[in-house]
Amino acid sequence: MTTVAPDTGVGPLLRGWREQRRMSQLELALRADSSARHISFVETGRSRPSEEMVLRLAEHLDVPVRERNALLVMAGYAPRFAETPLQDPAMGAVREAVERLLQGYEPYPALVVDATYTVLAANRGIAVLLDGVPEHLLAPPLNAMRLTLHPEGLAPRILNLPEWRADLLAQMERQIALLRSSRLRALYDEVAAYPAPEPPPVGPGGTETGVPSPALPLRIMHDGRVLSFLSSIATFNTPMDVTVAELAIETFLPADRETAAHLHALMP
Template sequence: MTTVALDTGVGPLLRGWREQRRMSQLELALRADSSARHISFVETGRARPSEEMVLRLAEHLDVPVRERNALLVVAGYAPRYPETRLDDPAMGALRDVVERLLRGYEPYPALVVDAMYTVVAANRGVHLLLDGVPERLLAPPLNAMRLTLHPEGLAPRILNLPEWRADLLAQMRRQIALVRSPELRALYEEVEAYPAPEGRPGTSGCGRKETDYPSPALPLRIEVGGRVLSFLSSIATFNTPMDVTVAELAIETFLPADRETAAHLHALMP
């Protein structure tokens, strides 16, 4: 996934990350055990940062792992983090962990996506939600955003589509600002151009206000097999990843937001 132009000096790139994080040179210097003067010299190209300094600044600026590699290359150093395909034998232990985790969430839906929202693994709970979706939308590579927001995908069955769509698009915008990926922006422009849902803001698409369904977070309310199921979504990532592929994986789980949803899923999948 393309991120930054490699013909740009590392100083301006680091300054861009610092400004994006709304951090002053002095604050960054204090966090990285440096001086504001040295940070200024690095950003203007008057000083060449060491490999250790690039990594230290990237860590305190919370730069994604892929972009840390790009910063190292621009600064004249070798990439630090490998990018291993998920089907590589070296990833066998990770695949086993992910599969056990997804099975453990059953009958509740759970899936794993990469940085482009491509579904790399899913459990049987997810397949229950996909019943009735046209085969052409299920052809690999399956993309979670396309599948959810496409007018022939899950969108017609999501009762609170205006709110859910707005939340997903906002999530994508935050991700675009973080990783600066042209491919991700193209995906955003594609799904954002899908026909917007009808209905007034703040309604669930069926004439009720979202506040009619008390919940600690925005629920996904979707019709499945003639029943309305309600889920709360959570997203988890791996802590301190040392591989680009692992760093970009996200595990999304859909837990029942009410007892009726939980009981129905357990009845479908004992």
């Protein structure tokens, strides 16, 4: 796994991002309307980039918004992007849009997490899946990874836990490569060390369709039934705030008619 290590000056940081993106100096220069010579001078510290150049390079390198602030500070400029708490009055439109989306998706599960997978909002479909999870895991702040992979959480009910666990850990590794977050690394180390319980047997009330899925499904036991979901993650386009940039809305689409019918029966 590649990470961008902190160094003195903005040049080594930009070089780290460029190498992580597997982009040559010439390719970056062409995209940013610059020259390979200038990019080389910036990376070696022989030239101090302007604030506009730092932002332009960060955009073409797809640097996360939080890290763009870090690049600006290392180059001697003030941070450009605010980090407004989600509960701030200025974020009212964002909150309302998210709440409307979550409610509109019911009865299917949907939730919103931040960059460290802390659950910021969820709908009643998620509450259905959390039936039976012990109180100590439901105490705020809720963490989606901990709830899913903890041996007392959802993990014992997930039929395809090895595949789902591997996918979640790989997702976290990609996030760690993008965000130099000690909290995210600590969470990864914690959940990766959880023992993986054996999947539950499918009793007479369960269903196994055997139909191949177009994507890795989450197959979980609930109330004696096998529920199957396909998950999708959405983010905001062109965010201008660190908080908004790090919001992720995960929705779980029923992968079969039985799952959809069961959820509609629970929440007509």
